[in-house]
Amino acid sequence: MRSRELVIVGGGPAGLAAALAAHEHGIRDILLLERDQCLGGILNQCIHPGFGLHYFKETLTGPEYAERFIQRVLAIPEIEISLRSFAVKLDSKKTLTYLTPGKLETLSARAVIMATGCRERTREMIHIPGTRPAGIFPAGLAQKMINLEGWLPGREIVIVGSGDIGLIMARRLTLEGARVKAVIEIQKESRGLVRNVTQCLEDFNIPLYLRHRIVKIHGRNRVEKIEAAEVNDELLEIPGSRFEMACDTLLVSVGLIPENELIEMAGAEIDPATNTPKTESLNHTSIPGLFTCGNAFKIYDLADGVTKDSLLAGQQAAEFIRSAS
Amino acid sequence: MNKLMTCIECPKGCRLTLEPDGSHVLRVSGHKCPKGELYAKQEFENPLRILTTSVLAEGLTLKMIPVKTSQPIPKAKLLEAMEQIRRIKVQCPVNLGEVIQANFGNFGVDLVATRSAQKPKVS
Numbered sequence: 001m002r003s004r005e006l007v008i009v010g011g012g013p014a015g016l017a018a019a020l021a022a023h024e025h026g027i028r029d030i031l032l033l034e035r036d037q038c039l040g041g042i043l044n045q046c047i048h049p050g051f052g053l054h055y056f057k058e059t060l061t062g063p064e065y066a067e068r069f070i071q072r073v074l075a076i077p078e079i080e081i082s083l084r085s086f087a088v089k090l091d092s093k094k095t096l097t098y099l100t101p102g103k104l105e106t107l108s109a110r111a112v113i114m115a116t117g118c119r120e121r122t123r124e125m126i127h128i129p130g131t132r133p134a135g136i137f138p139a140g141l142a143q144k145m146i147n148l149e150g151w152l153p154g155r156e157i158v159i160v161g162s163g164d165i166g167l168i169m170a171r172r173l174t175l176e177g178a179r180v181k182a183v184i185e186i187q188k189e190s191r192g193l194v195r196n197v198t199q200c201l202e203d204f205n206i207p208l209y210l211r212h213r214i215v216k217i218h219g220r221n222r223v224e225k226i227e228a229a230e231v232n233d234e235l236l237e238i239p240g241s242r243f244e245m246a247c248d249t250l251l252v253s254v255g256l257i258p259e260n261e262l263i264e265m266a267g268a269e270i271d272p273a274t275n276t277p278k279t280e281s282l283n284h285t286s287i288p289g290l291f292t293c294g295n296a297f298k299i300y301d302l303a304d305g306v307t308k309d310s311l312l313a314g315q316q317a318a319e320f321i322r323s324a325s
Numbered sequence: 326m327n328k329l330m331t332c333i334e335c336p337k338g339c340r341l342t343l344e345p346d347g348s349h350v351l352r353v354s355g356h357k358c359p360k361g362e363l364y365a366k367q368e369f370e371n372p373l374r375i376l377t378t379s380v381l382a383e384g385l386t387l388k389m390i391p392v393k394t395s396q397p398i399p400k401a402k403l404l405e406a407m408e409q410i411r412r413i414k415v416q417c418p419v420n421l422g423e424v425i426q427a428n429f430g431n432f433g434v435d436l437v438a439t440r441s442a443q444k445p446k447v448s
């Protein structure tokens with residue numbers, strides 16, 4: 001079995017920053033695994049501006065922010081990049097197995113940084129009754145369809161949940177010619193940044209229904225309409241407040257879950273409420289030499305925050321490798 | 326009558342209060358940095374936005390190339406600008422920051438690529 005000094009799983013903003021910092025702190029044998037065909041992770045589909053204000057002191061789009069880090073990583077020969085490489089197994093001794101076209105590779109690492117990001121919560125997790133027609137998408141998936149694949153998921157859209165991805169998608173769909181009829185949020189306030197309420201909803205007169213929930217989805221094959229209702233402070237439906245809205249598509253933007261199944265498989269303690277490692281210190285897990293960073297460690301509001309803390313993860317891993325040798 | 330708005334220049338999203346005088350702004354308050362004051366005046370007189378979208382690519386490693394306007398354009402023209410962008414197809418390899426269309430839609434701005442894409446390698 002081959003052994004490596006440092007293996008980083010994930011080539012998004014977290015993994016890229018961790019790789020750069022580990023190299024800067026003296027590690028010369030770094031393998032970066034990325035499951036997609038290119039580096040950049042979720043930033044590739046976040047084509048809107050607003051990234052980099054803290055780190056670069058200017059506003060960049062997601063792909064621009066990513067490309068600055070990608071170019072720096074590609075310029076360092078000691079960082080080996082393996083694309084289309086999907087980590088499938090990890091144990092407490094930091095033996096890692098990954099799938100890459102045509103083969104299954106196993107290697108052991110002195111330190112591992114999991115920069116695996118997060119996934120979206122789905123409709124199933126918020127319990128909307130009704131039928132199960134086509135036309136219900138997590139907002140981030142719709143973002144990928146539009147921005148990377150060039151498909152429009154629907155024409156008449158309702159968005160449930162006012163997280164930043166939902167707000168950004170309200171604007172994106174409007175620009176692409178779809179009609180966004182409503183954003184429905186159960187809380188008293190939007191969960192996204194206020195600037196996104198302004199520039200994504202108010203700019204296009206898209207109504208935001210606070211303290212509302214979707215009570216039913218209708219449609220046989222495709223979504224045909226939804227029923228929404230106002231809720232009180234206990235989040236219970238207020239009688240007589242139901243109304244219907246015709247739509248062919250429902251986007252769900254109700255939060256993100258850190259992706260930590262592999263460190264759990266390795267035996268690291270996980271907090272089931274957040275799906276994040278149980279630890280006192282940033283980027284650590286209960287297994288020495290196994291680190292997590294970026295949205296896998298906790299959900300960040302801004303990519304700049306991911307970069308800042310992931311740079312530290314690279315440094316922490318470098319120090320761990322040095323102290324253990 | 327004072328006018329309220331949210332500054333969108335950074336994630337802090339300051340709540341701004343404007344004291345207008347006809348078509349001008351006399352005073353701005355609520356901003357935590359100078360950008361907020363400039364934003365308020367611009368937003369009151371002629372609101373501008375950077376437009377970001379993606380355009381179709383043909384024969385490149387990506388199906389879509391993300392683009393942005395090099396400068397902000399009038400907010401009221403965003404949908405009109407999108408109409409024009411829908412007709413654009415990119416065939417040549419592009420580098421980050423390369424101009425996809427100069428003087429785009431007579432807005433006095435360029436449309437630039439925000440990601441690089443090459444021709445696929447034939448092996």
Ligand code: SF4
Pocket residue numbers: 332333334335336337338339355356357358359360361362364
């Ligand atoms: S006024 Fe300054 S600090 Fe406040 S939101 Fe605008 S740019 Fe940010």
